[in-house]
Amino acid sequence: MTLTSSKGWQFRQPSVLPGFRWTLGFTLVWLTLIVLVPLTGLFLKSSTLGWDAFWTLALEKRTLQALKISFGTAFLAALANVVFGTLLAWVLVRYRFPGKRIIDAMVDLPFALPTAVAGIALTTLYASKGWIGSLFAPLGIKIAFTPLGIVIALVFVGLPFVVRTVQPVLEELDREVEEAAATLGANRFQTIFRVLLPGLAPAVLTGFSLAFARGVGEYGSVIFIAGNVPFKSEIAPLLIVIKLEEFNYPAATAIAAVMLLLSFGLLFVINLIQAWSRRRYGYGA
Amino acid sequence: MDVKVQNIRKEFARFPALNDVSLDIRSGELIALLGPSGSGKTTLLRLIAGLETPTDGRIFFGEDDASKKTVQERNIGFVFQHYALFRHMTVLDNIGFGLKVRPKNRRPAKAEIRRRALELLDLVQLSGMENRYPNQLSGGQRQRVALARAMAVEPNVLLLDEPFGALDAQVRKDLRKWLRDIHDRTGHTTIFVTHDQEEALELADRVVVMSQGKIEQVGTPDEVYDTPNSPFVFGFIGESNGLKVTADHGGIRFNGKPLNMAAAPDKHGEALLYFRPQDIELIESGEDGLTGSVIATRRVAGTRHVELDLGSGTHVELEISTEQAARIDRNRVTFRPTRWKLFPV
Numbered sequence: 001m002t003l004t005s006s007k008g009w010q011f012r013q014p015s016v017l018p019g020f021r022w023t024l025g026f027t028l029v030w031l032t033l034i035v036l037v038p039l040t041g042l043f044l045k046s047s048t049l050g051w052d053a054f055w056t057l058a059l060e061k062r063t064l065q066a067l068k069i070s071f072g073t074a075f076l077a078a079l080a081n082v083v084f085g086t087l088l089a090w091v092l093v094r095y096r097f098p099g100k101r102i103i104d105a106m107v108d109l110p111f112a113l114p115t116a117v118a119g120i121a122l123t124t125l126y127a128s129k130g131w132i133g134s135l136f137a138p139l140g141i142k143i144a145f146t147p148l149g150i151v152i153a154l155v156f157v158g159l160p161f162v163v164r165t166v167q168p169v170l171e172e173l174d175r176e177v178e179e180a181a182a183t184l185g186a187n188r189f190q191t192i193f194r195v196l197l198p199g200l201a202p203a204v205l206t207g208f209s210l211a212f213a214r215g216v217g218e219y220g221s222v223i224f225i226a227g228n229v230p231f232k233s234e235i236a237p238l239l240i241v242i243k244l245e246e247f248n249y250p251a252a253t254a255i256a257a258v259m260l261l262l263s264f265g266l267l268f269v270i271n272l273i274q275a276w277s278r279r280r281y282g283y284g285a
Numbered sequence: 286m287d288v289k290v291q292n293i294r295k296e297f298a299r300f301p302a303l304n305d306v307s308l309d310i311r312s313g314e315l316i317a318l319l320g321p322s323g324s325g326k327t328t329l330l331r332l333i334a335g336l337e338t339p340t341d342g343r344i345f346f347g348e349d350d351a352s353k354k355t356v357q358e359r360n361i362g363f364v365f366q367h368y369a370l371f372r373h374m375t376v377l378d379n380i381g382f383g384l385k386v387r388p389k390n391r392r393p394a395k396a397e398i399r400r401r402a403l404e405l406l407d408l409v410q411l412s413g414m415e416n417r418y419p420n421q422l423s424g425g426q427r428q429r430v431a432l433a434r435a436m437a438v439e440p441n442v443l444l445l446d447e448p449f450g451a452l453d454a455q456v457r458k459d460l461r462k463w464l465r466d467i468h469d470r471t472g473h474t475t476i477f478v479t480h481d482q483e484e485a486l487e488l489a490d491r492v493v494v495m496s497q498g499k500i501e502q503v504g505t506p507d508e509v510y511d512t513p514n515s516p517f518v519f520g521f522i523g524e525s526n527g528l529k530v531t532a533d534h535g536g537i538r539f540n541g542k543p544l545n546m547a548a549a550p551d552k553h554g555e556a557l558l559y560f561r562p563q564d565i566e567l568i569e570s571g572e573d574g575l576t577g578s579v580i581a582t583r584r585v586a587g588t589r590h591v592e593l594d595l596g597s598g599t600h601v602e603l604e605i606s607t608e609q610a611a612r613i614d615r616n617r618v619t620f621r622p623t624r625w626k627l628f629p630v
Contacts, residue, residue, distance in 0.1 A: 176369035182356045183363040184383035198373040
């Protein structure tokens, strides 16, 4: 993966598996067809709006609020997934218990389940008359049809990302490092927070960014539970759909372009952090 | 600090890894636990560290019963074969870790921790590397950081598990000398595990030879090499030949022929005769001795190794000078061990 050489970076390196030109060419064609062409189309379409109209739309109160809700809830959901996903991965890697395989398989269900199904199921559960929602209703806490509901839906769809990125790293974690910490007098708390978690940080960060990215773009499960009240629980993807239904394609693509740029910026920063940690510590996911 | 291992037994899922092992280690000694893999040497080390709990038996540090204490309370220094450094910490933070995690009332001030870590870094000859990360060091350097980290807590006893096992030959040799040097300067009671007899004999004050969960022999390198007390030790340390012989009336016979070697008069019947390749003399073919034909000879440094077939499928290897080797009759070599030992079959 990484090309390192004392003579500096070389464009092509002799290898037992030749085929650099073919693989690079194939990769570029594929990436262009699948990713670049649609995205370029998106920017072209939004550019038909013109610069001024684009900014007016992008900075419109409703758009900004929707973006804030989308990114904010995705961020909170990814944070929650980092905590519980890591915990779940830990339990799956470190302990043996009956039903472990079933739980392990269940982790992937949010990948496979149609998101609309998840959204409807969660809404039913968390509505103020639902099994879980009715427990919170007397406390004055409304879950479904509020941003809190959006967070819960995003936690659901994002969970596998954290578990599946942290799990293999945990499996490879050297037990001796824990033992070394113990022989040096560190108690469990210190071993976990000073030795284990910092070592897991790159994997956790990857899981976080995947869950976050998924959360930002999630539509299907959210629209059922969100209630979709403008300025309160309306997410940006929904706003795009609304514009589409109004046949206002340039506006829809403009919002999409803003989302895309924001997401790309955030993921790029996360990638930079990871590259930095990999250079420094010699590992990372 | 003295370490006393008392009747330790350890079973892993009903499989005994250690069987009634007792061992006394004196304060300041450098002890090698030597044995093939599966002999229980690492298990014994981990039991002393507190990383495993014994099925039975006790371990004392001085007068204290350490078996009741956790790893953290035992205050030991442990060095792992694969270093087990904390890779997200700098070299200096790695070394200072043991001091930083102490409870507040026993924790030195920050500046003091730094000073001590730098001092240890100097002791392990890595001054100037304090801000590197483990990933940026070579294997030998990593192991020295690991040793400095273990010594930072001023351990009661320093335990090293195959400390040089993952390093290449030249680095091993250097580190060996260097470890002996550090031990002489700091005087920590040190126990290290190795499967390399050369390492054990060169480095240790006393060698504990282990096999199949038991201690075979404890002694200075000279003792275990010159007077092995079992066929296993004879075979495991240095080169040796083993022959099936019969003892009767104070004499020893091989294939019915007398060897002109004296056995204790009370020993009768089958026995195993062990001798080292170099502890032999070549004799005239008419005299009583062992006779065989040469199968192969190999030049090893200043001597020649000669492999003989003594008949009935028994092969032995002799080590003789190159001049002697030039004169021998390739079809018929007769020799007699000058130092040997008989063991019951």
